Amino acid sequence: MTGNIIFYISVAGMLVGTIGMTLSRNIIKKILSLGIVETSINTLYTGISSRKSIIPPIVNGDFSIAYADPVPQAVIITGIVISFALLCLSLVFAIIIYNKYHTMDIGTIESNFEREKE
Amino acid sequence: MIFTIFLPVLGGIICLILRERRRLCAGVALFATIINGSFLPFNLFEEFGMNLGNWGELGIRLTMDDLAIPFMLSTFLVMLAITLNSLRKNYDGFFYSLILIMYGTLNSIFLSRDLFNVFVTVELVSIISFILISYEKKGRQAWASLKYLLLSSLGLNFFLLGIGLVYMETGSFAMEGLNHVSSIASVLIFGGLAVKSGLFLFSMWLPDAHSNAPVEVSPILSGLVVKIDVYLSIRFVQYESFGWLKDEFVYIGIFSAIAGIILAVNSKDAKRLLAYSTISQVGFMMVTCDKASSWHGFSHAVFKTLLFLVVGNVSTRLGTKEYRDWSGRITRIEYLFLLVGSLAISGFPMTSGCVTKEVIMHDACCPWLKVLMMLSSVGTAMIFSKFIFLKPSKETGSLPIGTLAAYSILSVAIIVHGIVGFEIYMFESLLMIAAGVGLYFLYRKFMRPLPVFFERIDNSLAIYLIMFLFSIGFVIFST
Structure with a gap:
């Protein structure tokens, strides 16, 4: 039950983030939308692990209770670290671009590049 | 191991x-x-x-x-x-x-x-390649990196969703589970990785990133990072849930092969030309998507590295990326290695390109596909006629010892592979090269760089998502 709700919410969050990435004209907003996508996919993995139960998988001697599945939670920690690294790196690139062109608007930056070439 | x-x-x-x-x-x-x-x-x-x-x-x-x-x-x-x-x-x-x-x-x-391990390692390679592209910290490089980063991490999030579904259905991240998963999981896995593949319309970040990267980084991107998805696609096609993928690759692959050639023929910038040629070659590999295409991946990595290194070094020395300005200024020894690479990629007999290309063409499933593949081979010869007919200067020139060793190792690999794998029917590729050279001289006056409409960040994101939806539709109609 809980697992299903989390699942649908996070898929909806992914769609919202994707639409935000496609439509926004500002680099920072694009990066924030990417953050939304990454957060919702990380949430989805907790949803996957809580399909049977939401009791935390900590061993206390009693194995009759249904536990939450520990494997997706364990692997998604790596995913969280990766998304953190990607957000940091993209902000670094945004800073470099801002220092060179003094704008965050992608239209201005790209027309700049195309004029440079001619 | x-x-x-x-x-x-x-x-x-x-x-x-x-x-x-x-x-x-x-x-x-x-x-x-x-x-x-x-x-x-x-x-x-x-x-x-x-x-x-x-x-x-x-x-x-x-x-x-x-x-x-x-x-x-x-x-x-x-x-x-x-x-x-x-x-x-x-x-x-x-x-x-x-x-x-x-x-x-x-x-x-x-x-x-292991699918999750694949995700982590692919992300690690991506992060390293973002840093390497903008290693010289120029504005254009940072922009290319950022574009690549946004597209690639969006795609890999879809991949992560796909392997989450695989885990839900099979209870493990092992690749054997891919034999019986639902087709929505398989299309998410394919579509997520396709953004890194270099196929036309799926990954339009590629020309900017490959042409603006430093000299030593372009070969890594074109020879290795793009090959990750080629390898994974060839691997995944063997599992039952991905049966539809082989049919889709016939259309996407040949489309990408032709489109890459049209873009490359009209390009003036030598590094950009090589980047477009990567799009075309990846499409060529994906058409059959079996063991033969993995060997074409090997030969492509070798000769594309040679070409990118020579072109990068020459353009740093002369200060211009436009190949027409090199005529008469490129030294003989540089021209020799450029010639070896260009002949190999156009499929001249006794080079590695000829061997692997002819095997792929020989395996083509139906006549129309074979004709289109021959056309794309003619087009490749046409693109690289630009380098073959450059006029070298009178002086022999000299190279630093490391650069010379690198060029020689790659050339020896090209020629040894070409001689070991050669079979007699492969002489037909000479015909295609002749046709390509002829077309080059006919078309030479009309070459103009095409507009970069699809390479703008918004358009490349939108077209990637549209192609993703197209793949989903293809799966629904084919099963």
Whole structure:
């Protein structure tokens, strides 16, 4: 039950983030939308692990209770670290671009590049 | 076996610690690459499998098989050539450590049989390649990196959703589970990785990133990073849930092969031309998507590395990327290696390009496909006539010893592969080259760079999502 709700919410969050990435004209907003996508996919993995139960998988001697599945939670920690690294790196690139062109608007930056070439 | 993954990473850590001692770091990088390469002959031809850790089936499975051989060989050759070429450039230890960590990670992708491990290693390679593209910190490079980063991480999030579905359905991240998963999981996995593949319309970040990257980085991107998805697609097609993918690749692949040629023929910038040619060659590999295409991946990595290194070095020396300005200024020895690379990629007999290309064309399923593939081969000859008919200057010229060694190793690999695999029916490729050269002289007056409409960030994102929806529709209609 809980697992299903989390699942649908996070898929909806992914769609919202994707639409935000496609439509926004500002680099920072694009990066924030990417953050939304990454957060919702990380949430989805907790949803996957809580399909049977939401009791935390900590061993206390009693194995009759249904536990939450520990494997997706364990692997998604790596995913969280990766998304953190990607957000940091993209902000670094945004800073470099801002220092060179003094704008965050992608239209201005790209027309700049195309004029440079001619 | 595990040694081929950890030795380069260890070398990378040593380089990171000693980052101020530049000569020493270059030595460590060269040493680690050569040691790793000298163990390859023992590793490549044994069947091998192990589970890491004490968790049985939950552990990460590493297996060596036929499919991984060409990719591991090409990784070694490309990394060796790049390290040799970079010796005189005074890069610091950080550069070498990134390259070495990337080497180990790529080997790990080609051995791993665990979907989540594939995700982590692909992301690691991507992060390293973003840093490497903008290594010189120019504005244009940072922009290319950012574009690549946004597209690639969006795609890999879809991939992560796909493997989450695989885990829900089978209870494990092992690749064997792909035999019986729903088609929505398989389309998410394919669509997520396709953004890194270099197929036309799926990955329009590619021309900017490949043409603006530093000299030593473009070969890595074109020869190795793009090959990750080629390798994974060839691997996944063997599983039952991906049966539809082979049919889709026939259309996407041939479309990409032709479109890449149209863009490349009209381009004036030499590095951009090579980037568009990568799009075309990846499409060519994807058409059949079997073992023959993995060997074309190997030969493409080798000759594209040679071409990117020569073109990069020449354009740094002369200060211009426009190939027309090189005429009469490029020295004879540079022209010789440029000629070897161009002939190999157009499929001249006795070079590696001819062998692998002709095998792929020979396996084509139906006549119309064969005609289109011949057309794309003619087009490739047409593109590289631009380099073949450059006029070299009178002087022989001289190269730094490392650069010369890198060029020679790659040329020897091209020619040895070409002679070993040659069969008599392959002389028909001479016809296609002749047709391509003829068309080049006819069309030469009308070449104008095409608009870069699809390469703007918004359009490339939108067109990627549209192609993703197209794949989903294709799956629904074919099953």
